[in-house]
Amino acid sequence: MASFVMLLGIASAIIAMQSGFKQIDVARGTTLASQIIQSEMERLRMMPWNKTIPASVVDSISELPASETFDGATYFSNHADLIGKYTITRTVADDSTRPGKVRNITLSVRWQSYDNRWHQRSFTAIYAKNGLYDYYYTVAHP
Numbered sequence: 001m002a003s004f005v006m007l008l009g010i011a012s013a014i015i016a017m018q019s020g021f022k023q024i025d026v027a028r029g030t031t032l033a034s035q036i037i038q039s040e041m042e043r044l045r046m047m048p049w050n051k052t053i054p055a056s057v058v059d060s061i062s063e064l065p066a067s068e069t070f071d072g073a074t075y076f077s078n079h080a081d082l083i084g085k086y087t088i089t090r091t092v093a094d095d096s097t098r099p100g101k102v103r104n105i106t107l108s109v110r111w112q113s114y115d116n117r118w119h120q121r122s123f124t125a126i127y128a129k130n131g132l133y134d135y136y137y138t139v140a141h142p
Contacts, residue, residue, distance in 0.1 A: 025113045033109040033121040036076045036086055040107055041125060043075055049129045061103060061127055064092045072109070086111045101129045 044061065051060045072086030073079075087110045095102035108122040 022113070022115055025115075026119060029111050029113055029119055030121060032072075032082070033086065033111060033119075036072055036088060036109050037107050037121065037123045039076050040088060040090070041105075041123065044105060044125075044127070049127075061092075064090070064103075064105075066093065067091050095126070103127045 047059060047061050049061050051063060067089065069087060069089045071084060072088060073083040074088075076082065076086075076088075089108045089110070091106040091108075093104050094100065095104055103126075104124060105127055106122060106124045108120055110118060110120045112118050
């Protein structure tokens with residue numbers, strides 16, 4: 001009887017540890033995904049609205065393709081643990097009420113945890129022609 005109770009306790013501890021390791025892996029992946037999103041948004045924030053230098057490289061917001069998917073190692077890090085693990089999808093669309101002046105940018109990061117489950121985190125920002133956080137104010141006249 002004592003052996004059965006001991007076996008039950010050990011089995012329960014192993015199951016709890018496996019669950020804990022899964023949660024740690026998801027938390028680690030979520031943190032890295034958030035850092036990738038922040039890094040890419042900062043890179044985009046530094047881009048001008050229109051092309052500034054004649055080159056074949058996309059260096060402005062107005063030139064970004066409607067949708068682009070790239071690896072996390074492209075702009076974020078070329079560390080061996082990150083290459084091929086994180087996939088970033090950037091979607092850029094003109095704002096329907098202010099086309100040509102405002103673009104909606106959505107970044108989605110997708111990765112697979114060690115238990116082969118897929119996870120995804122997304123962030124959407126509005127980039128205005130005069131800056132990432134350009135606000136439009138209206139003045140009420142009497």
